[in-house]
Amino acid sequence: MAVASGFATSFAVDSFRCDNLSSTSCSSSFSPSVDCFRHQVSLFGKGRRIKPLVYWTKSHSLSPRCEVASNSVVSNGEKESKASSLSALELLKTSAADRYTKSSSSIMVIGLNIHTAPVEVREKVSIPEAQWPQAIRELCSLNHIEEAAVLSTCNRIEIYVVALAQNRGIKEVTEWMSKFSGVPVTELCQHRFLLYNQDATQHLFEVAAGLDSLVLGEGQILAQVKQVVKNGQGVPGFGRKISELFKHAITAGKRVRTETNISSGSVSVSSAAVELALLKLPEYSSSTARVLVVGAGKMGKLVIKHLVAKGCKKMVVVNRTEDRVAAIREELKDAEIIYKPLSEMSSCAAQADVVFTCTASEAPLYVKESVQALPAVNSEFGGQRLFIDISVPRNVEPCVSELKGACVYNVDNLKEVVEANKEDRLRKKMEAQAIIDEEVKQFEARKDSLETVPTIKKLRAYAERIRAAEVDKCLSKMGDDLPKNKKKAIYDLSLGIVNKLLHGPMQHLKCDGAENRTLSEILENMHALNRIFGLDTEISVLEEKLRAKIEQNQKQSS
Numbered sequence: 001m002a003v004a005s006g007f008a009t010s011f012a013v014d015s016f017r018c019d020n021l022s023s024t025s026c027s028s029s030f031s032p033s034v035d036c037f038r039h040q041v042s043l044f045g046k047g048r049r050i051k052p053l054v055y056w057t058k059s060h061s062l063s064p065r066c067e068v069a070s071n072s073v074v075s076n077g078e079k080e081s082k083a084s085s086l087s088a089l090e091l092l093k094t095s096a097a098d099r100y101t102k103s104s105s106s107i108m109v110i111g112l113n114i115h116t117a118p119v120e121v122r123e124k125v126s127i128p129e130a131q132w133p134q135a136i137r138e139l140c141s142l143n144h145i146e147e148a149a150v151l152s153t154c155n156r157i158e159i160y161v162v163a164l165a166q167n168r169g170i171k172e173v174t175e176w177m178s179k180f181s182g183v184p185v186t187e188l189c190q191h192r193f194l195l196y197n198q199d200a201t202q203h204l205f206e207v208a209a210g211l212d213s214l215v216l217g218e219g220q221i222l223a224q225v226k227q228v229v230k231n232g233q234g235v236p237g238f239g240r241k242i243s244e245l246f247k248h249a250i251t252a253g254k255r256v257r258t259e260t261n262i263s264s265g266s267v268s269v270s271s272a273a274v275e276l277a278l279l280k281l282p283e284y285s286s287s288t289a290r291v292l293v294v295g296a297g298k299m300g301k302l303v304i305k306h307l308v309a310k311g312c313k314k315m316v317v318v319n320r321t322e323d324r325v326a327a328i329r330e331e332l333k334d335a336e337i338i339y340k341p342l343s344e345m346s347s348c349a350a351q352a353d354v355v356f357t358c359t360a361s362e363a364p365l366y367v368k369e370s371v372q373a374l375p376a377v378n379s380e381f382g383g384q385r386l387f388i389d390i391s392v393p394r395n396v397e398p399c400v401s402e403l404k405g406a407c408v409y410n411v412d413n414l415k416e417v418v419e420a421n422k423e424d425r426l427r428k429k430m431e432a433q434a435i436i437d438e439e440v441k442q443f444e445a446r447k448d449s450l451e452t453v454p455t456i457k458k459l460r461a462y463a464e465r466i467r468a469a470e471v472d473k474c475l476s477k478m479g480d481d482l483p484k485n486k487k488k489a490i491y492d493l494s495l496g497i498v499n500k501l502l503h504g505p506m507q508h509l510k511c512d513g514a515e516n517r518t519l520s521e522i523l524e525n526m527h528a529l530n531r532i533f534g535l536d537t538e539i540s541v542l543e544e545k546l547r548a549k550i551e552q553n554q555k556q557s558s
Contacts, residue, residue: 111158117191123393140237142172147239154392208253217262252439270302291315292352295359296324357395
């Protein structure tokens with residue numbers, strides 16, 4: 001699956017018209033955002049189990065004139081594009097009035113996970129880790145997306161964004177996901193979930209803590225959240241808000257694991273896969289089964305460790321290179337781990353009773369024809385070769401399960417193992433939820449306080465313009481022969497006066513814990529300064545961002 005390059009900017013200007021749900025450019029068959037983006041969240045204990053949210057009914061379909069990069073708009077040339085852009089800015093000005101008290105930029109998550117979408121859909125939408133930076137860049141080229149991050153694992157594909165407008169941002173990201181994956185928008189809407197602001201924050205914190213995983217408390221997801229931050233460093237679009245969100249999520253995940261026993265006795269996807277294999281094998285044959293593990297990455301290494309812990313002391317590991325297998329062999333000296341190159345994958349499967357697949361391959365490694373050609377396994381195993389596929393995208397072609405001599409299980413089948421420990425894990429989840437709630441409250445307070453940053457910048461710029469103009473006026477009156485040291489003294493004097501005058505207002509806009517001001521007091525101070533100095537922060541910031549995006553997209557499309 002390759003990231004579609006450049007497509008994100010080809011429809012940037014036109015998308016304004018499509019997103020205006022009240023505009024005559026969309027036919028009446030396009031349902032309003034209230035109907036289309038219905039948010040369903042069911043409580044599960046104290047946490048949330050997210051269900052499929054949004055879908056297009058038969059009576060509400062996308063109008064052709066609302067589709068991305070409509071030919072009718074593009075063919076009308078630059079004049080219509082500019083008119084569309086100006087119209088969008090006027091709409092934004094209207095909707096952005098009183099921004100800080102009604103609708104500031106939203107943090108949103110749009111995604112599919114094991115609770116809302118089957119593996120057949122998730123594997124199509126999954127984004128390889130190497131392509132996360134490019135995905136962030138393309139998402140942030142969309143008109144209403146300021147910042148973005150991608151979290152794609154075997155159990156979920158979640159895109160976190162900071163959006164200038166909620167409904168428009170949802171539409172743009174969903175269309176991007178459709179373009180990237182080839183999955184129609186209507187199908188994505190059947191399986192996706194949407195969460196906004198505090199709900200999005202809470203969800204990510206629960207994800208990092210392992211509360212939203214198939215296996216409650218699993219530790220691998222926290223490492224994957226850390227990887228999001230690592231991959232985002234230096235990528236335009238992985239901005240301050242998204243970065244702070246993920247870093248705080250890591251803190252919350254660590255606290256839950258440190259202060260509760262949620263991880264004690266918990267299993268990972270890899271260990272659940274081993275447990276599933278043991279459940280499906282005849283009891284007397286589990287110790288004699290010939291085991292093949294394809295892939296020696298993080299998942300593969302965990303599978304090998306759990307196999308050894310369960311008494312499997314001999315296995316074959318197929319991997320692209322031998323280095324990782326040698327390192328695992330050195331760590332697990334009691335086990336006999338035989339390395340085979342990828343080219344011998346089929347011949348190794350012919351000698352195996354159980355095959356675990358856990359690679360990052362985007363194409364199936366075992367297809368129906370190749371598996372059909374394999375010799376039958378011993379009758380003691382029921383005459384069926386067991387394939388445990390925990391990769392997304394899947395490594396074993398689904399139709400392999402149609403063969404009499406093969407039995408295939410994927411990540412969605414692991415629920416059978418997980419259900420056994422469900423009650424105990426729910427008790428642990430209750431303990432962890434209190435920590436998550438506390439961390440969410442702290443993050444939200446900090447995030448809201450950042451709304452004053454544009455006002456601080458505007459006020460300082462306002463004062464600097466006055467200072468510079470007055471200094472220039474003073475120096476012009478004093479003549480050109482004024483010594484440099486006296487010019488500097490005048491400059492330093494003006495700067496000192498401005499800094500001292502601004503010190504009080506700036507302190508009343510900061511929320512650093514040094515003062516006992518509440519967030520509501522700080523926001524009231526911000527509104528007062530906006531009115532007194534005519535800063536118009538709420539409109540100008542959004543307008544500047546949109547103008548910059550429009551100009552950038554027009555240059556790239558011309």
